[in-house]
Amino acid sequence: MLTQSQAADIFNKLRKSSSSGELEVTFSGGRSSLTRFANNVIHQNMTEENTSVSVRILKDGRTARATTNVLDDESLQRAVTSAENLAKVQEADPDLLPMPSNGGPSTTIPSRHFANTANLTPQDRASGVEKIVGTAKKHNLTTAGIFASAESYEGIFNSAGLHDWHMQTLAEISITMIGGDASGWQKFNSPDALHLDPLALAETAARKAVDSANPLDLAPGKYTVILEPAAVLDIVGFMFWDFGGLSVLDQRSFLNDRVGKKLFGDNINIWDDASHPLQTGIPFDGEGMRRQPVQLVENGVVRQLVHARSTAEKLRKSEFADKVGPVHASGHGFQLPNEMGEMPINIVFAAPANPQTVDQMIASTERGVLVTRLWYIREVEPYDKMMTGMTRDGTFLVENGKIQRGIRNFRFNESLLHMLSNVEAMSTPVRSTGEESFDMVVPAMKVRDFNFTETTKF
């Protein structure tokens, strides 16, 4: 894998060879492997190594980017020339900022690189899959899923003197257990493979598949739902694009005219915090600015947005300057150039005052639905943040404080404003991962009047 020292050499070489103007070079890559199983066998199994070098030129108010994974001198120089050619034909943009000379206030994150994860072998992953398949067979089920591991790096150097480098590892297991007309699912990831327990995940997924057999056809309508953490993150993840300052400046956010207003229940407190011990990811943004912790929502009121450097500058000069809360570069920008600005990607829900376990939520529910995961979530209406999607892989009827039986999957059409205003209980937030949104630290939630509009055939 490319080292920070080798990356610095490439940057210095390109800096000497590029024409006048500012230069930014970012590096990303690493090794990743994924063992995939279905029908109780490994059917796909891959490993790859790649290095990407991305060059940004900034000259006379014009900027552009070119990327290559070929590291010979000719290819790297071609990337520089391509970026220069893309930049020079543009009209000058007076809003473009010079490259930053430092990443702003320093932040500290826990180590996210673990040698045991980096050193996982194909045999190690196959051994984990054997345990999962063994569990499936024990319960007369079939299983499908993945066991993946990766070691990766991200680095940035610019001609103003900024440089930063981050290395991390990640191991991940996802399991679906299938038995006739029912299924169950579990997924977990961590930088440290020691935190992955294939057997425990497999047993939980298997229990859901067994318990949801012969699903009942329940009429759609408004139900109290208990959303497990993966279901919560997959649906709430769709609103965080709108917490970027540029989305308000562009007037494409559901937070247009709403920052400072109470949109959610008193019990909703949300941070973006890259340094949180249960978070993963890179501590700097696309320009190399250090990601600062930001409280987005306080007691249901949207307090702050996140801002790339250029967004902060534009917002301060705009008609929205005093309508969007504190404005400062928070270290959440995407690589430039881009049209989307920034986004919080290290979401942490604050712990509730009186956390309840999922079992306690079930015990306090007279009639409701327990949801393991949500699927194919899409936005139906952008200002109410109305989302549609399906339940999947373990949906249960709860009555009189107990799980009664599995039910057929529902389609929901639910506003996130409505949902987060009707949260009756939350668990202690945990690191969670799904398929529709990015990983977060989220609680399970008990939500009243969740709107199921249709039932499917299984």
Place this chain on the structure above:
Amino acid sequence: MNEIANWALNIASLRGASYADARIVSHRNRALSTKNGKVGSAQDAESLGMGIRVIANNAWGFAATDNLTRASVEAATVLAIEVAHASARVQQEPLQLTDEKPAVAEWTTPHKIDPFTTSIEQNLDLLLKIDAEMRTVSGVTLTETGMSFDREETWFVSSEGANIHQTKFSTGAGYAAYAFAGNEIQKRSYPNSFGGQYQSKGYELIEELKLLENARRVAEEAVALLKADQCPEGTFNLILDGSQLGLQIHESVGHPIELDRVLGMEANFAGTSFLTLEKLRKLRYGSDIVNVVADGRQEHGPGLGTFGFDDEGVPAQCTPIITNGLFTGYLSSRETAHTIGETRSGATMRSEAWNRIPMIRMTNISIVPGDKPLTKEQLISSTDSGLYMETNHSWSIDDKRYNFQFSCEVGWEIKGGKRARMLKNPSYSGITTEFWNSMDAICSRDEWTLWGTPNCGKGQPQQTMGTGHGAAPARFKNIRVGSAFQGS
């Protein structure tokens, strides 16, 4: 390139592989965009690498490297064998690949203008003119345009003797106008949402799309939607424009016919399919006028699923999927074809890049247009009462591809055979087979367009693939409309 690819095959053979293929891919992309009259993004990207796929000890292994030196390719090949041996620890049935005569061939996407020969100034000038035209409309609060070109050159060799050199081009462009006022954000896109129209063509596509000519109308419609009535709830006769029907085909025909889904191989992520094997040639998928093919051949047209050979080296083919309403075919591969009694792959194995495993992907899944002349306006005028919906806004379908809900950017009421009031937030939902059995009219060839879906996601790690969907406006009877807003 062939020399280093064959080096990988030699190493694989020496290390005990019973089958191997090596695929070198050189990819180039240019992506340009504007927003509110300024350049939003200007990017070039290149990528080069090799993927080596092997069968050893009756199991699959795959490794990929971005370093095409002999030492690195050898190391990757040895790793692919090691991966296959690990796979063999959790196996049951022997792998069966259908026979395929090894092809030695060259193929290039037919194109008139290599898009990378056009100047960046020319590309940006067009986008900025479109952007400016949209911003002349009062009430528009955000404008976005985009254009992208891709060139993918592949060298494929296999231990069976295949040697294929293929160069594919694709081009795409589109734009959108947004209007925000009060408590509402509305949007109109052209020629399609989520990036526009994409085809396997050169720059000539851009010249055919009439982009600038439609910019003002599209922006005016975005603003008009703010004052339009909400689409009503209920059961209606529904006419869909070709682009929305293309996505309907993608989600409710294209995905459920993927044989890997049917066989459970995608159960953990993309899902499975309601089209279990016993339904082949028995299920009435749609009404008698529903005919769908999966056609990757050049003669089908310049779809994003058009190619010479798939990533297993099988020449592009045409498979009847729905024939006069009857379900007649799946998308298959060399590994899966035998499960439906076929002796040859349907040539659908494609991979996103050199570092991804080929998997069953849609080619061009297209509905056959009506054989009697019928324009969209004639279709509307033959509809006494109903709704017409245009341009996808959102799409969602369950993991067996049964229950779907789509919403469109704009709708119109149809009264007495005429387009009446504009309707905002139109949506419809249903069950796949019930929906296709309700189709009672489809426009003819003149209204048929081969739409491109550039962003189809599938697999783990997830791969994005372009697929083609030929479609013409069509009418469906008694469709549930507006349930998205039921109870809200």
